[in-house]
Amino acid sequence: MDATISQSTVEGRAQAPPSKSYTHRAILAAGYADGATVENPLLSADTRATARAVEAFGGTVTHDEEADTLEIEGFDGTPAVPADVIDCANSGTTMRLVTAAAALADGLTVLTGDDSLRSRPQGPLLRAVEQLGGRADSTRDNGQAPLIVGGPLVGGTAAIPGDVSSQFITALLMAGANTDAGVDISLQTELKSAPYVDITLEVMDAFGVRARRTDRGFSVAGRQPYSTDTYSVPGDFSSMSYLLAAGALASEDGVTVENAYPSAQGDQAIVDVLERMGASVDWDRDAGEITVEKSALDGIEVSVEDTPDLLPTIAVLGAAADGTTVITDAEHVRYKETDRVSAMAEALERLGARVEEAQGTLTIHGGDSELSGATVDGRADHRIIMSLAVAGLVAEGETTVTGTEHVDVSFPDFFDVLTGLGADVSRE
Numbered sequence: 001m002d003a004t005i006s007q008s009t010v011e012g013r014a015q016a017p018p019s020k021s022y023t024h025r026a027i028l029a030a031g032y033a034d035g036a037t038v039e040n041p042l043l044s045a046d047t048r049a050t051a052r053a054v055e056a057f058g059g060t061v062t063h064d065e066e067a068d069t070l071e072i073e074g075f076d077g078t079p080a081v082p083a084d085v086i087d088c089a090n091s092g093t094t095m096r097l098v099t100a101a102a103a104l105a106d107g108l109t110v111l112t113g114d115d116s117l118r119s120r121p122q123g124p125l126l127r128a129v130e131q132l133g134g135r136a137d138s139t140r141d142n143g144q145a146p147l148i149v150g151g152p153l154v155g156g157t158a159a160i161p162g163d164v165s166s167q168f169i170t171a172l173l174m175a176g177a178n179t180d181a182g183v184d185i186s187l188q189t190e191l192k193s194a195p196y197v198d199i200t201l202e203v204m205d206a207f208g209v210r211a212r213r214t215d216r217g218f219s220v221a222g223r224q225p226y227s228t229d230t231y232s233v234p235g236d237f238s239s240m241s242y243l244l245a246a247g248a249l250a251s252e253d254g255v256t257v258e259n260a261y262p263s264a265q266g267d268q269a270i271v272d273v274l275e276r277m278g279a280s281v282d283w284d285r286d287a288g289e290i291t292v293e294k295s296a297l298d299g300i301e302v303s304v305e306d307t308p309d310l311l312p313t314i315a316v317l318g319a320a321a322d323g324t325t326v327i328t329d330a331e332h333v334r335y336k337e338t339d340r341v342s343a344m345a346e347a348l349e350r351l352g353a354r355v356e357e358a359q360g361t362l363t364i365h366g367g368d369s370e371l372s373g374a375t376v377d378g379r380a381d382h383r384i385i386m387s388l389a390v391a392g393l394v395a396e397g398e399t400t401v402t403g404t405e406h407v408d409v410s411f412p413d414f415f416d417v418l419t420g421l422g423a424d425v426s427r428e
Contacts, residue, residue, distance in 0.1 A: 001406040003385075004144055005392030007373075009244050010243035011253040016235035016260055019041040020410045021196060024050050024093045026231045028101065028133055028174060030072035031059045031079075033207060033226035038070040040233045045408045046091035053098045056082040057105070073274060077178040077225060081107030088113040088145075090337060090380075090409060093167055095145060099125055100171035102149040103134035104178055112146040116139055116337050116380065119144060125168040128158035132172070132183060138224050154183030155222050162191030162217075170200040173220045177209045181224060182222035185215070191217075192332050195266025202264045206231055235259035235288070237267035239411045241313040242386045244270055246421065247292030248279040249320050250393040254293040255421060261288040264307045273314060276300050277321055286355050299323035299366050308333040308340075311362065314389035315344040318364035319353040319371060320394050331360035335410075338379040347376040347388055359406040373397030382409040390416070 012219040015170065023042040030036035043063065054072065057079030062071045079101055088104075088111060095111055098236040099122065102109035112118065121224030123143025126136035133154030139146045155176060160168055169185060176183025190199065197218065204211050204220075208227045211220035228389035240257045247403040262268065262285050271290065274281050277300055299321045304311045311333045318325025333340045345357040353369040355362065373395045378385035380403050392399030404427060407414045419425050 001405045001428055002402050003389060003425055003427045004398050004399050004400045005389050006398050007396060008250060008393050008422060008424045009394065010251045010255055010421040010423050011120050012421050013256045013258060013324040014421060015258050016242050017247055017411050018233040018238040019236035019265065020238070021048060021049045021199050021265070022203060022233045024097065024161040025170070025174070025345045026072065026233060027051055027054060027061065027072065028097050029058060029203055029207040029226050030231070031074045031234070032077055032174065032178060033074045033228065034076045035073040036228050037230045038072060038233065039230060040068060040309055041070050042233065042236065042410070044362040044410055044412055045089060046094065046410065049069050049089045049091040049094040050097065052099070053094060056084070056086050057101065079105045081105050082109050085110045085112055087115060090115060095122065096165065096167035096171045097123060097174060099136065099147060099149055100129065100175035103129045103136065103151040103153040105151050108148055110146060110148055117145060121164055121335060124160050124164055125171060128168065128172060129153065129247040130161045131158040132156050135421045153179050154180060154185050155179030157184045159186045159188050162187040163189045165336070166196040167190060169197050169218060172397060173200055173218055174204065174213045176213070176220040177204070177222065177226070179222040182220055185217040187217040189377060192305055193266070195309055198264040206345045206393040224242055230295060234261055234263045236410070237265045237270060238309040241267060241270040241310055242344050242390050242414070243349060243417070244274060244290060244292045245313050246393055247389050248274055248295055248297065248317065249390065251292065251294050254291045256289055256291040258289055260290045261285065267310055269307050270310055270313065273302055273310070276316060296373035297321035299325035301328060303324050303329040304333060305329035308336065309383055311340055312383045315348060315362060315364055316387045316391045317347050318366050319351070319369050319391065321366040325364045327362040329360060330362055337381040338384065340381065340384060343379045343381065343384050346388070347384070350376050351391060351399065373399040375402065378380055378403040378406065380406050382407045382411065386411065386414055389418065
């Protein structure tokens with residue numbers, strides 16, 4: 001499905017969707033427990049993949065639509081060997097977290113996913129699982145899915161790079177609490193996307209499991225049961241970044257995003273990015289509301305070392321700003337659903353922006369750019385699609401973004417919300 005966005009103004013109030021990152025972790029934590037209620041979950045293609053994995057391991061996940069909760073019966077720290085292959089679809093988080101969980105089972109689990117997921121790196125996690133006593137193989141011997149994983153995981157010490165995916169650390173910590181010996185993670189390189197591990201520690205703590213940072217990396221003691229009655233998922237700053245950017249670019253009267261309470265999410269840095277660029281931003285942290293109005297923006301230099309999911313949003317803001325925006329520390333952003341550095345460079349150039357791409361850097365010369373509508377490839381990537389839709393609000397004429405059904409990964413009603421704010425959007 002394609003969406004065509006005409007140059008538009010927006011205003012009003014919108015509810016931030018629940019956090020995808022927190023929902024994934026809460027579903028699995030409830031699975032590790034004997035059960036729990038997860039309130040305000042994000043129900044998307046990705047989080048449903050994690051729910052299916054919990055069920056494959058012997059749990060049950062039931063959606064109570066009226067209460068907007070997931071009622072989860074867990075497998076109590078001991079996953080059963082699945083009766084079938086676990087299909088993680090397009091969810092990298094699911095595959096990484098479930099790989100470690102599968103290593104606790106007394107037998108073999110097969111994990112696969114779609115074309116994109118089968119191209120993403122898993123090798124460091126597989127090697128770490130083997131260091132901890134489990135079995136972890138890539139069927140094609142290339143460090144990519146399909147994967148064959150077996151256990152039971154014993155625990156111990158694992159050395160792993162920190163610059164490929166923080167999800168590897170999350171997976172090992174969450175599973176490590178269920179081992180006999182616990183898990184000590186020794187980072188071989190600097191950790192990228194560190195706030196995502198902070199989210200993991202926060203969720204584990206809410207389920208009564210203690211994990212901590214160490215001088216070398218992270219550690220979690222073994223034989224710690226997961227337990228809680230209820231867990232409530234906060235709003236998602238990655239997803240609300242598109243709404244905040246829409247306000248900064250196309251709202252004379254302001255866009256207010258609700259359910260924007262402070263949390264461990266690194267992507268709340270979007271507020272600081274907007275303020276540094278000169279946007280009019282008011283964040284009432286107690287009320288959980290952020291209001292952004294259209295402002296004259298200036299280019300800045302910003303690192304996405306810890307906030308890779310913000311690159312598409314920042315790139316669009318840079319294309320509409322005066323001066324030059326330089327996005328640095330972006331090499332790991334190339335290993336997402338698609339190469340997001342290249343995807344944004346290509347799409348913005350097609351819309352009329354002047355862009356320079358290097359291995360770890362994306363430079364957007366907003367002062368030399370005049371955005372005009374065109375057809376741009378969404379790359380089957382929810383974050384590319386939503387950011388380009390925001391660009392369409394300020395590009396002259398009509399901008400058509402392809403493959404927009406993929407927003408179901410993290411923000412299923414994104415285009416309905418955008419239309420509700422007054423954007424001129426048609427989908428077919």
